[in-house]
Amino acid sequence: MAEVRVENLSKAFGAEKIISGINFEVASGQLLSLLGPSGAGKTTLLKIIAGLVRPDTGEIYFDDVPVVKVPPEKRGAVLVFQDYLLFPHMTVEQNVAFGLTMAGVPRDKRSKIVAEMLDLVNMKGYEHKYPYELSGGQKQRVALARALAVKPRVLLLDEPFSNLDPRLRESMREFTRDLQRRMEMTTILVTHDWEEALMMSDRIAVLINGSIKQVGTPEEVYFRPASLEVAEFLGEKKNYVEGRVKDGVFSCPLGNFPAPQTADGDYTALIRPEHVKISQGGETSDWTIYDVRFAGGCVYYRVVRKDLTLVCAANNTEIYRQGDKVNVSVDFSKAMLFEKKKNFD
């Protein structure tokens, strides 16, 4: 279980820059998510850390020891690929034992560790099955066991849950996070799923267009995104309200709100749907429910006024119908102001 530090990592394939100037740290035993849209260079970054791709510049430290020149088989960073890549010609047992066999661990010790690992991932009794006989979730657990069997210094997971169906995905996430905590395994998880990143990580590094835009705890990244780009990427539905700050007051069509320590200028306020509250209104209410999307645990509404549309996530205790008149209040203390203007489509 090592502490990982990445310094100024860059890589280009030909003229195409994949990642540039990457810096982050993962404390020993923690899980860091690399979150970003597809094509952001997440997998390349992971392969660089594993030693499969040579970076153009920069250095990686495992416990303060530089490892860029160390070949992958000696580095101790085990990568679990998105599609698990179990060796199809080996049984589950042989797969899990692979790393140990390669390291020359004697047979009796090997089979003890394999049994232990299979027990850990609840795959006892599958020792002599071949990968093609396993379901997706089982393959994933075997892949995890195979990676953990070699006691890696760093575990690298590349979109590990994206090939599973939603229900299994949820339980595998819990299972993996649980296992990672229990073994105090330093882990870097690559994902494009912001919910997954929020739920699983100790810290999140947001990777967009080949560079890291923000590193922080899930709460930090969600509530205090460093830029509109980051905010855009976290959360599905958002409200954007344009306005102007003058003398510490943000004025927008929704009203005037205090914005202390904010320089004067044009701003876009980003308001998350859960910070828009609606309540039963009367004939004089300005807002009308435009559409309703019942999502079980919460209900999404779109509410309209003559000049504005807002998305709102409300609890399911009271359900409004399309066309209902409602009152809307916005919790502006949770809103985020970004100076950069953006075109919305």
Next chain:
Amino acid sequence: MERRFVNLLLYVAIGGILFPIVVLMLWAFAREWPWPHLFPTGFSVRGWIHLFNPTTGALPVLLYSVMLSSLVAFITVTLSLPAARALAFYDFRGKRALEIFILSPMVIPTTAVAMGIHVNFIRIGLADTFWGVVICHLLPCIPYGIKILTGVFEALGDRIEQQARVLGAGRLKTYLYVTLPLISPGLITASIMAFVVSFSQYFLTFLIGGGRVMTFSMLLFPFIQGGDRHLSAVFSLAFIGTVLLWVFALEVLFRRWVKKGQYFYM
């Protein structure tokens, strides 16, 4: 309608393969088969006696030939492996040109270059030798070996090797424990192809071997040319049978290795 058409094609194809073999079989036991008889008019095993007779020496030639072609197949696969892997996994300057160069023996007839090879082989003392023949047989075999194995490597992808590497296997161990077992079906196919191409070589063997290196196809050729249908048929059947037996032996030999469920996809 369509189904019927497909069936018809199938019958034609099967007939096209079976009919000549049936004719060969009949000829192999025919003393004479004059027109307009539908079947041979006399029975004979003259050719078979000739084939198995220890003094006429057809069987030793057959064994020698099998050994030579097996060696050619082995060398072809050994040389094709690294080339195919490089072509499948790496991008480099001039890759396309190299590919065309490697496959060129498929389109340029060996006859066209055999002369030059012969002259040079005489100069370095390889003409009229076993190894001279082996080396020049590689020429038409290697393109097939590389082409087949490149396809196999491409289907396999390089990520499974990367997976082995991060789990602690060095390059050599990765190759031995992961790559080779996984591409073994392709190895067998490439070996068979190379064996058949080498086993059927007549012209190259004749020119480079100078008649001193005697392969089975060189034995077969004069019979066909001389119009002895009975002997030609017997030797042709022996030819086909040898290839089939060789393929079968290879499959049996590697069956342990090529297990069920061993696919590139999972």
